[in-house]
Structure formats: C-alpha cells, structure tokens
Amino acid sequence: MNPILSVEGVTAGYGRVTVLHDISLEAGRFGNVGLFGPNGHGKTTLLRAISGLLQPKSGRILFDGQDIVGHSARAIVGAGLIHVPQGNRLFPDLSIADCMALGAYSPRARPHEAENREKVVRLFPKLAERWRQRVRTLSGGERQMVSIGTALMSHPRLLILDEPTLGLAPKIKDELCASVMDISRGGVPLIVVEQDIEFLLELTQQLYLVNHGAVATEIKPGESLDHGEIMSMYFGH
Amino acid sequence: MSALAEILFGGLFQGSLYAMMAVGLALVWTTIGVFNFSHGVFMMLGAYIAWQLVELGLPAMIAFPIAVVVMAGVGWILQASVVRPLIGRPNIVLVVVITTLAAGSLIENGALTIWGPRSKQIPALIAGNTTIGGVGVSLHQIAIIVITPLILAALWMFLNRTRLGLALRAVAQNEDASHLVGLNVTALYGLAFAIAASLAGLAGIFMGGYRFMSPVMGSDPLLKALIVVVFGGISSISGPIFAAYLIGFFEAACSYYFGLYWTPALLFGVLILTLMVRPEGIFASRSRGLA
Structure with a gap:
C-alpha cells in the first residue's frame, strides 16, 4: 500500500530559527501513525508545514502522490488533508452549529454536509444537546469534540490530530480515544501527536519519535515496545 | 415639546451617520485586528465620486449605488496594497495606522488636485422639508434616519444568517483555525475592507446631501467614529451601533442646552470618564468577535 502522505527532507522554521532539520516520514502505509517526543522539538511545526500554515524552506510533502509544498492551506483542506490544531481554541464565540457549517465550507465537503453532520452527532451525542451553545461555554472535553467534529465535517481523507487529549481528565480521555478509534475504523487514516504513550499505542500502528527537529527513531508494526523502552527513548539512555 | 423633538431628531440623525462610519471601523478591527485611519477619506471619496457621476449627468438614484460599489473596490485595493503585505508583522497595529494614514493623506490630496478646494454639494436623497413636532426638518435627513437602520x-x-457572513465572523475569532477549515482568509480581509469602505462612502453621500463637501470632510467624522468605537467597545459591531446613537443623542442634548461650542469638550469628558471606568467600552465583552 502506498503511503497517503510522505514527508521528504523537510526543513522549516520561523524567521531565522530552524525547527525542522531535514525530517522525513511516511503515513498510511501501515495504518495510523503516532508522533511523540519532547515538547519544543518540532512536532507541531511539522504539522503546520504539512497543512500549509507554514512554508518549508526545503523538502517535499507528498499527499496522495502530489507535492503540496507551496499550496495554500485552503487548497490542502480542499484536497482532504485535515489538521485539528492543538489546544482546541477554535472559534470561541461561534455556536457548535456554526463550527459544523464552517467545517463543511470547502466545495469538496459541501455535498456531504448532512451525512457528515449525522456522523458527528452519532459519534458525539453530547454535542447535539448543546448545538446552539457558544464554544467558549463548553468544557475542555466538549471543545475537543467540537474540534474533531469540525474536522469530520471537512470530509477528511487524512486526519491529523495535534495532542487531542491535552489537559483532559482520564475518563474523558478514554471516551475520546474510543471515538477517535471509531473514526479510524470508519476508514479515515490518522496522524496523531500525543504525549500520552498509552493513547498512541492503542490508536496507532507505526510510531515516530521526533527529537531535535528530526526523526530519532521509527517503530514499525510488529516491533512491539513496552512502556519502559519508550520512556527511556524519551529521556535518553 | 419642541426641545425634546429637536434633541430626539438631532440625535437620531447624527447617530445614524456615526453608526454608518463606526460599523466599518469595527468590522475591519474585528476581522483583521487593525485600525483603518483612511476610513474618513473613504467617506470623502464616496461623496466626491457620487458628485462627479451626478455632474456627468447620471440621475442621483443611479449615481449613488455606483459610487458605493466603486468604494468597495477602493477599499479592496487599499487593503491589498497597504494592509495585506504587512499581515504577520509583530507590530502590525501601529504599522497599519501609519500606512493607512499615509494612503489617506495621498487620496485626500489627490482629491484636492482633481476636484479643487471649492465646496460642492450633491443632491439630497429626497428634496424638500417638513415639520414634525414643531421642528422643521429636511426630508433628506428623515430618509437617512430611516435608511441607516435598514x-x-x-x-x-x-x-x-449567511455562510459568507459566518466565514467573516470566524476569521475575526481565529485566523489559524479559519485557514484549517479552508477559508480564503485574504479574500475575507478584502471583503471586510470593501464593506467598510462602501458604508463609509454611503455615509459620505448622506453627508454631501445636506452639508458642503470638501476634501477634508472625512476627518471630523473619522474622529467621531473613533470616539464611538472606543466608547462602545470595539469587539463587536452591535456595541458601536448603540454607542453611535447614544453619542448622537448626547451631542444633540449638549448643543441644545450648552451650545455647539461646548459639545466637543463635554463629549471628550465623557469619553475620558468611560475609559477610566470601563476601558474595554460600555457594551463590550472581553473578546474579539463580530455580531
């Protein structure tokens, strides 16, 4: 199976600061991909480069075989590569209904709006109860559901989640994990950045440890690792 | 009775003009996060374009809509030339104050060169006068009072209520998230400026119908619009609308009881007091956002 996304030798950063150094990785060949590693080592920057929010200085990013470097974020969303950013900040003064309508803004997603809305409501019944409520009045877990729901409205062919469980209570984390699993089973491949290794091991088949703006270690399916080994990778030997 | 009628009428009329101006300023601030100091010049240009079209022989009811549409284009171009290239700079608010001031000054002097300093007037929306509650008013002013709220x-x-409006409100709240749902953020910025410029141009046409026009006619309304948005809170468009009418009534009452001479001083007194007590404005919530 061909990878749906491959990042080839991408260097990127902000101004004179380079964050990503010639990073390469692939997603979609063995199922879902997890990225982990210490904070401040380029995971979020990599996602921003993939979704077109940040222009890489060099390298190629192939989505479904097509180089998307230099494409606008809008074109990339239009192609079905959907990125749920970190921190579920979203649109604080819009209602859930408004967010869902925005998710379906791209011409590719518009014809599937009703069908995707049903899917979101089935996945997150809690949102239906608060459909007209402003996002800022929701709990952290509910806001994360809105973020993911909005992404599903965009009819994703590849879904990127940046630390979906950040700051959530363990019980809500488990619920969210089950929902994300449902999405994956529905046929949408995932790239998940997470600090919670258990969450990643449950959801993904292939792992990358991102360190100093490059891939330090790749863990392919079958190379099962226990928690202790990953921890030692995290903190050095 | 006639005092009350005079204050009520004067307040509604001034408030309408201020609201038209202030809403455009607020729209640009909430969506792009910059202050447009060429907003007063938009008002002047709208009036002059309308005057020129009428002078060329077009009937007013055709000339006015054309002028408003042309102003939308002017707003878009100004945004693309002196605002968009600066977006993403850390000190954008201050830089855009300077670039829009510069562009405004350029347009103002351009108007002076093209149309000359002599005062001009454009036809009233509706000619004629009437008397309401013992106060003589022009039908033009009544038309403005009725049209503005509409x-x-x-x-x-x-x-x-529209998808495009929803997109504008979204950009106002979170630019990155707007990119990630596939909104055309640059076009929406252009749209915000275009709408603001059209509203300013329309306010200019309203004003040119009852007062003499000059190339600097926009600077006082810009100042008033700034007071309105500071007073009402810049974070929404409903705040400035209420504030515009409030200030309109305040001015009308002041000039009736204390005279025109004291009105600006009293107005600034109220503004300073507001800023001391509620720096975010009286109708403001604490976040940026439209509606």
Missing part, C-alpha cells in the same frame, strides 16, 4: 440590519443579517 442597512445596519441588513449587515447584521448578512453576518449572522
């Missing part, structure tokens, strides 16, 4: 209501409907 236009503001239409703007509100556009922002709250």
Whole structure:
C-alpha cells in the first residue's frame, strides 16, 4: 500500500530559527501513525508545514502522490488533508452549529454536509444537546469534540490530530480515544501527536519519535515496545 | 415639546451617520485586528465620486449605488496594497495606522488636485422639508434616519444568517483555525475592507446631501467614529451601533442646552470618564468577535 502522505527532507522554521532539520516520514502505509517526543522539538511545526500554515524552506510533502509544498492551506483542506490544531481554541464565540457549517465550507465537503453532520452527532451525542451553545461555554472535553467534529465535517481523507487529549481528565480521555478509534475504523487514516504513550499505542500502528527537529527513531508494526523502552527513548539512555 | 423633538431628531440623525462610519471601523478591527485611519477619506471619496457621476449627468438614484460599489473596490485595493503585505508583522497595529494614514493623506490630496478646494454639494436623497413636532426638518435627513437602520440590519443579517457572513465572523475569532477549515482568509480581509469602505462612502453621500463637501470632510467624522468605537467597545459591531446613537443623542442634548461650542469638550469628558471606568467600552465583552 502506498503511503497517503510522505514527508521528504523537510526543513522549516520561523524567521531565522530552524525547527525542522531535514525530517522525513511516511503515513498510511501501515495504518495510523503516532508522533511523540519532547515538547519544543518540532512536532507541531511539522504539522503546520504539512497543512500549509507554514512554508518549508526545503523538502517535499507528498499527499496522495502530489507535492503540496507551496499550496495554500485552503487548497490542502480542499484536497482532504485535515489538521485539528492543538489546544482546541477554535472559534470561541461561534455556536457548535456554526463550527459544523464552517467545517463543511470547502466545495469538496459541501455535498456531504448532512451525512457528515449525522456522523458527528452519532459519534458525539453530547454535542447535539448543546448545538446552539457558544464554544467558549463548553468544557475542555466538549471543545475537543467540537474540534474533531469540525474536522469530520471537512470530509477528511487524512486526519491529523495535534495532542487531542491535552489537559483532559482520564475518563474523558478514554471516551475520546474510543471515538477517535471509531473514526479510524470508519476508514479515515490518522496522524496523531500525543504525549500520552498509552493513547498512541492503542490508536496507532507505526510510531515516530521526533527529537531535535528530526526523526530519532521509527517503530514499525510488529516491533512491539513496552512502556519502559519508550520512556527511556524519551529521556535518553 | 419642541426641545425634546429637536434633541430626539438631532440625535437620531447624527447617530445614524456615526453608526454608518463606526460599523466599518469595527468590522475591519474585528476581522483583521487593525485600525483603518483612511476610513474618513473613504467617506470623502464616496461623496466626491457620487458628485462627479451626478455632474456627468447620471440621475442621483443611479449615481449613488455606483459610487458605493466603486468604494468597495477602493477599499479592496487599499487593503491589498497597504494592509495585506504587512499581515504577520509583530507590530502590525501601529504599522497599519501609519500606512493607512499615509494612503489617506495621498487620496485626500489627490482629491484636492482633481476636484479643487471649492465646496460642492450633491443632491439630497429626497428634496424638500417638513415639520414634525414643531421642528422643521429636511426630508433628506428623515430618509437617512430611516435608511441607516435598514442597512445596519441588513449587515447584521448578512453576518449572522449567511455562510459568507459566518466565514467573516470566524476569521475575526481565529485566523489559524479559519485557514484549517479552508477559508480564503485574504479574500475575507478584502471583503471586510470593501464593506467598510462602501458604508463609509454611503455615509459620505448622506453627508454631501445636506452639508458642503470638501476634501477634508472625512476627518471630523473619522474622529467621531473613533470616539464611538472606543466608547462602545470595539469587539463587536452591535456595541458601536448603540454607542453611535447614544453619542448622537448626547451631542444633540449638549448643543441644545450648552451650545455647539461646548459639545466637543463635554463629549471628550465623557469619553475620558468611560475609559477610566470601563476601558474595554460600555457594551463590550472581553473578546474579539463580530455580531
């Protein structure tokens, strides 16, 4: 199976600061991909480069075989590569209904709006109860559901989640994990950045440890690792 | 009775003009996060374009809409030339104050060169006068009092009931997230400026119908619009609308009881007091956002 996304030798950063150094990785060949590693080592920057929010200085990013470097974020969303950013900040003064309508803004997603809305409501019944409520009045877990729901409205062919469980209570984390699993089973491949290794091991088949703006270690399916080994990778030997 | 009628009428009339101006300023601030100091010049240019079209022989009812549409284009171009290239700079608010001031000054002097300093006037929306409650008023002013709320209501409907309006409100709240749902953020910025410029141009046409026009006619309304948005809170468009009418009534009452001479001083007194007590404005919530 061909990878749906491959990042080839991408260097990127902000101004004179380079964050990503010639990073390469692939997603979609063995199922879902997890990225982990210490904070401040380029995971979020990599996602921003993939979704077109940040222009890489060099390298190629192939989505479904097509180089998307230099494409606008809008074109990339239009192609079905959907990125749920970190921190579920979203649109604080819009209602859930408004967010869902925005998710379906791209011409590719518009014809599937009703069908995707049903899917979101089935996945997150809690949102239906608060459909007209402003996002800022929701709990952290509910806001994360809105973020993911909005992404599903965009009819994703590849879904990127940046630390979906950040700051959530363990019980809500488990619920969210089950929902994300449902999405994956529905046929949408995932790239998940997470600090919670258990969450990643449950959801993904292939792992990358991102360190100093490059891939330090790749863990392919079958190379099962226990928690202790990953921890030692995290903190050095 | 006639005092009350005079204050009521004067307040409604001034408030309408201020609201038209202030809403555009607020729209640009909430969506792009910059202050447009060429907003007063938009008002002047709208009036002059309308005057020119009438002078060329077009009937007013055709000339005015054309001028408003042309102003939308002017707003878009100004945004693309002196605002968009600066977006992403850390000190954008201050830089855009300077670039829009510069562009405004350029347009103002351009108007002076093209049309000359002699005062001009454009036809009233409706000619003639009438008497209400013992106060003589022009039909033009009554037309403005009636039309302005309709236009503001239409703007509100556009922002709250259409998909494009929803996109504008979204950009106002979170630019990155707007990119990630596939909104064309640059086009929406252009749209915000275009709408603001059209509203300013329309306010200019309203004003040119009852007062003499000059190339600097926009600077006082810009100042008033700034007071309105500071007073009402810049974070929404409904705040400035209420504030515009409030200030209109305040001015009308002041000039009736204390005279025109004291009105600006009293107005600034109220503004300073507001800033001391509620720096975010009286109708403001603490976040940025339209509607």
